[in-house]
Amino acid sequence: SQQGEEDPQALSIQEGENATMNCSYKTSINNLQWYRQNSGRGLVHLILIRSNEREKHSGRLRVTLDTSKKSSSLLITASRAADTASYFCATAASENDYKLSFGAGTTVTVRA
Amino acid sequence: EPEVTQTPSHQVTQMGQEVILRCVPISNHLYFYWYRQILGQKVEFLVSFYNNEISEKSEIFDDQFSVERPDGSNFTLKIRSTKLEDSAMYFCASVGTTALLAKNIQYFGAGTRLSVL
Numbered sequence: 001s002q003q004g005e006e007d008p009q010a011l012s013i014q015e016g017e018n019a020t021m022n023c024s025y026k027t028s029i030n031n032l033q034w035y036r037q038n039s040g041r042g043l044v045h046l047i048l049i050r051s052n053e054r055e056k057h058s059g060r061l062r063v064t065l066d067t068s069k070k071s072s073s074l075l076i077t078a079s080r081a082a083d084t085a086s087y088f089c090a091t092a093a094s095e096n097d098y099k100l101s102f103g104a105g106t107t108v109t110v111r112a
Numbered sequence: 113e114p115e116v117t118q119t120p121s122h123q124v125t126q127m128g129q130e131v132i133l134r135c136v137p138i139s140n141h142l143y144f145y146w147y148r149q150i151l152g153q154k155v156e157f158l159v160s161f162y163n164n165e166i167s168e169k170s171e172i173f174d175d176q177f178s179v180e181r182p183d184g185s186n187f188t189l190k191i192r193s194t195k196l197e198d199s200a201m202y203f204c205a206s207v208g209t210t211a212l213l214a215k216n217i218q219y220f221g222a223g224t225r226l227s228v229l
Contacts, residue, residue: 031216042116042203042222043155088155092216098143098207099168100218102155 006089006103014111019076021106023089024069030094032065034074037086037105046074046087079110114138118204118221126229128193133224135187135204143207144187145218146179148172148200155203161187194228201225 006023013019025032031050035043049056049065049072056063062075076083086107090100117136125131137144146158159169161179178190187206191198202225205218 033216035220040225042118042220043205043218045217045219048216090155097168098216098218099145099157099160100147100155101157102147104154 006087006106008106009104010107010109012109012111013079015079015081017079019079019083019108019110021074021087021108023072023074023103025072025089025091025101025103026070027093029067029091030097031092032063032072033090033092033100034061034063034072035088035090035102037088039085043088076108079108081110081112084108084110114219116204116206116219116221118202118224120224121222122225122227124227124229125194127196131191131194131226133189133191133202133204133226135189135221136185137187137204137206138208138219139185141206141208141219143167144179144181145205145207146189147203147205147220149203149223150197150200158189158202191226194226196228199226199228 029051031048033048034046036046037043047058047061047063049063060077065072086105088102088105090102119134144161147155149155157170159173159179160167176192180188201223203223204221207218
């Protein structure tokens with residue numbers, strides 16, 4: 001299995017601070033994605049980084065990927081109360097295998 | 113923005129009963145998935161479906177489970193005889209392949225919470 005494992009499991013920060021969470025996985029991947037899940041809701045795609053990329057930005061999100069360490073990080077800058085959610089990394093094994101293997105997630109609470 | 117729709121949002125059933133969870137994927141998407149998330153646990157892959165047949169299934173997807181795309185728009189997951197341990201959130205997802213960069217992005221429905229009593 002190449003499921004990602006996130007750390008920390010939970011994170012509580014003040015509005016305006018940055019939130020960083022990490023993900024590790026076990027086997028080679030084609031891409032790694034981050035999803036957000038608000039309580040009781042579905043998963044929303046945030047950002048995708050391919051195995052030949054090292055860093056990607058999207059708005060207040062910054063993702064890094066280190067394939068030698070089999071790890072990724074997600075940074076949310078200038079957090080807002082609306083960023084309160086669970087964040088999951090998910091890996092896809094190959095170019096044409098879209099099945100995702102998810103990590104356990106990091107629960108982020110942003111205090112106003 | 114197009115979205116994946118799942119019904120019902122919550123299904124309560126007695127152990128041993130059959131349930132059908134329904135999904136309407138985004139139109140023109142070609143790949144369909146079911147995942148489940150037991151409370152407090154990871155999201156787990158159940159099955160993928162392409163070209164009107166199962167392309168891959170996990171160990172969880174045993175003979176009690178089946179999927180169908182009966183009419184070209186709906187995508188259903190049937191559990192023939194539910195067990196207590198089937199209680200979970202079930203998510204449907206679809207992937208479109210029309211755009212190179214978008215083809216790996218899965219669009220998830222809001223989920224169906226299945227409670228087996």
